[in-house]
Amino acid sequence: MAENKEITIYDIARYLKISATTVSRGLKNHPTINKNTCKKIAEAARILGYRSNTFASSLLSKTTHTLGVIVPRISSYFMSYVLAGMEDAASRQGYTLIINHSNESTEKEKVNALTMFNKRVDGLLISVAYDTRNIDHILPFFKKNIPVIFFDRTWSHPESMSVEIDNIKAGYEVTKHLLEQGFRKIAHLTGNLLRNVYADRLTGYKDALREYRIPYDEKKLFIGPLSENAGTQLAEKMIAMKVKDRPDAVFAANDTSAVYCMLKLKEAGFRIPGDIGFAGFNNDPISQVVTPHLTTVQYPGYQMGETAVNNLINHLKGITELHAIPKIILRAELMIRASSLKKKTL
Amino acid sequence: MAENKEITIYDIARYLKISATTVSRGLKNHPTINKNTCKKIAEAARILGYRSNTFASSLLSKTTHTLGVIVPRISSYFMSYVLAGMEDAASRQGYTLIINHSNESTEKEKVNALTMFNKRVDGLLISVAYDTRNIDHILPFFKKNIPVIFFDRTWSHPESMSVEIDNIKAGYEVTKHLLEQGFRKIAHLTGNLLRNVYADRLTGYKDALREYRIPYDEKKLFIGPLSENAGTQLAEKMIAMKVKDRPDAVFAANDTSAVYCMLKLKEAGFRIPGDIGFAGFNNDPISQVVTPHLTTVQYPGYQMGETAVNNLINHLKGITELHAIPKIILRAELMIRASSLKKKTL
DNA sequence: TTAATTATTGCAACCGATTGCAATTTTTTT
C-alpha cells in the first residue's frame, strides 16, 4: 500500500487539476478562492488523507504555534495544576506546549531555555528554579523579541509580565490570623529568599508582627528546602528547645513541610493547636487529610496557568502588549482550619 | 541593531567565504570536512549567533525529535511523576515532549491525538481516558508506522508496546494481605472496568478471595470515579447498611477515595482498622498523612515514564523493535501500614 | 615527474507551503 506516502498540496492539485497555489489558499478558505473550489479541495484533502506539513509553513512564517514551559518541578501538586490550566488554555487556542522541568537546578534550567530557544517557541512561560541567580539564559528571548511570562516564582524584567499571587498579603494574613488566635511566638519556615514567593511571604509575616508590636526575631526564621525532611527537622529542633525559646506556632511556606513538622510534634506529644499552632501554604490535599486539618492558603494554580497562557497568546496575536502590564495578581485565599484555631471561634 | 536578523548557514558561508554545503556538513562534523574547517565554522556560528532552523531540516528529514504524550490528567500525583520521568529521559536523549491531557474525555483525547499526528511527533506515549472504548483515533499512527507506547492505562495492539505494573498481582496481594489480617467481608471500590488497571485489580481481588474460599459477592463491588466524593459516598452507604451486610474492609483502587471513605467512617465513629480495615492504591502523599496511615501499593510513576520514553527512543534509533516486546511490567510494592493491621503483627 | 589515490569542497536540486503580482475568467455597467 501507499499508506506511507505523505500527501502534499501538490497531490491534491494534481488530483483536482488545479494549481498548488489554489489548494494552499483553498485549504484555509482564503477569500479570493471560489467557495465551491474550496469545498472540492477540502473534500479531496479528506479523501487523499492530507495533513498539512507544519515545517514547511513554519519555515516561511517563522511561527510555530508552540509555547515553551519551564517549571522547577512537574511533580508537585501546585505545579501540576498550573500545567493543567496552561494546557487547557493553550489547546483551546490552537497552541501546543513543550514542557521542561529544571528539577530546581539552574544548570538544567539553562539547558531547557536553550532547547526552547532552538525549537523556536513563539513564547516562553517560566517559573525559576530554587537558586537561580540571574536570567542571562533568558536574555536571548528578549533580544529576539520572543515574549516571556514569569509565573509564581517570578523575575522582574521591563519587557516581561509576571503572573503571581500577592505573597506579601498572603503572608500577612496568615500571620495576622495566628496572632489573632493568640499565638505570639510564631516561627516561619521558608525557602530561599532569593525567590519572590518566599521573600514576599516573609515580608508579610514581618508586617503582621509589626502591627502587633512584636519584634521580629531572626532566630524564629528557618530557611530550607521545604521538604518533608525539612519539616521533620524543624520539629526536632523545636522539641530540643527550652520552653521559653520554643515557638508557639509555625507558619510554613508550604504544606508539605508544615504537615511533617506537625506529625513529628504530635508524635512527641505536643497538642496541635493547643501547644503549637500551624499554618501552611498551597492547600495541598494533605492539608485536608492531616489531623487536625491544616490552615493554609488556597493557591490558584489552574487559574495561574490559564492566565499566563492567555496573556501570552493575546500578546502573540497582537491583542495586547506584554510590557504594558508588568504584573497580574491572582486572588489567594486564607483557608482557616483546625490547626490554627486556639480560640474555638473565629 | 540587527539583533533580530536570523543567522543562516548562508551567512556563515559568506562570512567564511566557503559554500553553504560545507557549513552544513561542518556544523555536524561530517567526516569529509577538514577538521580545521569544522573548527572555523563552529567558531563563526558562535560569533554570529547562529541557531539551526529545525523546520528546514525537519522538512527534509521528516523527523522532529519530538514525542507526543497524552495523559488523562496532568494534575494527579501519580501522573505528574510519570511526566517527570518522561521529561528527564527525553531531554537526556535530546528529545522534546509535547504534552496534552484528555481530562478523562475521549473526545479531547481524539483531538489531542490529531494534534500530535499533525505536529508529526516521532512517537506517541498514551494513557487512555476513563471511558475510551476504541482506539480508532490512534490507528493513523500505526498506519504511518509512528511508534506508539501505551502506559498505565493500556490497550493491547500488535504493533505497540505497553508499560504497566502487574495489576492482577497487586490486587491479589492487597486482598490477600487483608484476608491474612482476618478481614472477611472485603469491599472493592474501583473505576471503569474497561480500563485494564481496574479490571486487573478486580481479577486479583477475586483470585485472592477464591484462594480463601470466599465467594465473590457482587454487592461488595463499587464502581465509580474514585474521587474524594466517591469515597465519602461509599462511607455513607456503609454507614447505612445493616451490620451483617457491612464490609469489614475496603480495598480502593486509589488512595484518594480510600482516604475520604476512611475519614467519613472515622467521623461516624468507626474505628480503623478495628471495625473496618483499609487499603488504597498509588502511595499518594495523603496515604502517609492520614491517621491511621493507609496501606497501599507503591506505584513506580517516575520509572514508568522513564521506561516508556527510553523504549520509544530505542525503537526510533533502531536499537530495538517495539512489537518484539508487547509488554513491560514494572515492580509495584505493597506498602503495609496501620490502616489494615488488625492483628498487631505482620 | 607523472599517474593514481584520497581528501575536501561546491553545484544544484529538493523538501512542502506561501505569497506578490500578473493573467485569465466572469460579472456588471454603459
Added chain:
DNA sequence: AAAAAAATTGCAATCGGTTGCAATAATTAA
C-alpha cells in the same frame, strides 16, 4: 456588444538546510 470592474486562478520565487554527484586540491605511489 464593448468596456470596465470584480472574482478567480496560477507562475515563480522564497524560507533554510541537506545530499548525490561532480569538481578540485592535496597526498601518495609508481
